[in-house]
Amino acid sequence: MSIQRLMCCSLLIVSTCLAGVACSPTLEAQAQQAPQLQEGEPEGAFCGGIAAFQCAEGLVCVDDPNDGCDTNQGGADCGGICRKEKRRACTGREPGQRFISRDPNQCAVIRYFCEEGFEPFSNDCGCGCQKIKKACDYKDPTLTFVSKDPTQCLAITFLCPKGSVQFFNDCGCGCQQVDNACDYSDPTRSYISLDPGECTLINFLCAEGTPFFDRCGCGCQLSP
Known part of the structure; x- marks a missing residue:
C-alpha cells in the first residue's frame, strides 16, 4: 500500500471521529471523567447515565420515574436521581416481638389481632405482635x-x-x-430449673431423692 493511500485513510478516520460518528471515550475514561456531586447538594440531583454521575455521601442513585428510560425494559445507561439512603431502624431480632410477616408490603394489606398483653407493631422489618412494656x-x-x-x-x-x-x-x-x-446453696437440693413457670412445663425423674416443686423452682431433694 502506498504512503499516499495510508495518509488518505488516516485523514478519513480523523474526520469521522471529529464528526462524532465513532471514537467515543472508553467506559474507564468516562468513569474517571464523571464529576462527583459535592457534599450538601440537594436531593433530586441527576446521577447515573452514560457518564456515571455519582451522588453525594449519604445519598443513593435511584431510577427516575419521570423519564422514559427503564432498565427493566431494555433501557441502557439510564439516568437517575439522588435520594437519601433509607436505613432501617430495626433488626428483626428485637426481644418481645413475634412476626406475622417480614414483608412490609404484605403488612400493609393484612389484618391480624394480638393476644392479651401484646400490641400490634409494624416497621421496615415487617409486622406482628410485641409485648406491652410496663x-x-x-x-x-x-x-x-x-x-x-x-x-x-x-x-x-x-x-x-x-x-x-x-x-x-x-x-x-x-x-x-x-x-x-430461696436458699440455692442448699446441698440437699439439686435444681433442674429455678423458674416455677418453666417447671410447670417439664417432666423429670430423680435418680436420687424425691422430686420437689415450689416457688423457688424444681428439682430433686435428697434426704437430710
Whole structure:
C-alpha cells in the first residue's frame, strides 16, 4: 500500500471521529471523567447515565420515574436521581416481638389481632405482635439490678446473696429481696430449673431423692 493511500485513510478516520460518528471515550475514561456531586447538594440531583454521575455521601442513585428510560425494559445507561439512603431502624431480632410477616408490603394489606398483653407493631422489618412494656421501677429498694438490658440478661450468669432471689423481666435482671428467700446453696437440693413457670412445663425423674416443686423452682431433694 502506498504512503499516499495510508495518509488518505488516516485523514478519513480523523474526520469521522471529529464528526462524532465513532471514537467515543472508553467506559474507564468516562468513569474517571464523571464529576462527583459535592457534599450538601440537594436531593433530586441527576446521577447515573452514560457518564456515571455519582451522588453525594449519604445519598443513593435511584431510577427516575419521570423519564422514559427503564432498565427493566431494555433501557441502557439510564439516568437517575439522588435520594437519601433509607436505613432501617430495626433488626428483626428485637426481644418481645413475634412476626406475622417480614414483608412490609404484605403488612400493609393484612389484618391480624394480638393476644392479651401484646400490641400490634409494624416497621421496615415487617409486622406482628410485641409485648406491652410496663413502666420500670428502678428505684424499688427491694431490687438490685445486675443489668437493665433484657437482651444482655440472656447471656450473663449471676448469683444472688442469701435473702434474695433472681428476677428476669422486661426491665432487666438482678436480685430481689424476699422474706424466706430461696436458699440455692442448699446441698440437699439439686435444681433442674429455678423458674416455677418453666417447671410447670417439664417432666423429670430423680435418680436420687424425691422430686420437689415450689416457688423457688424444681428439682430433686435428697434426704437430710
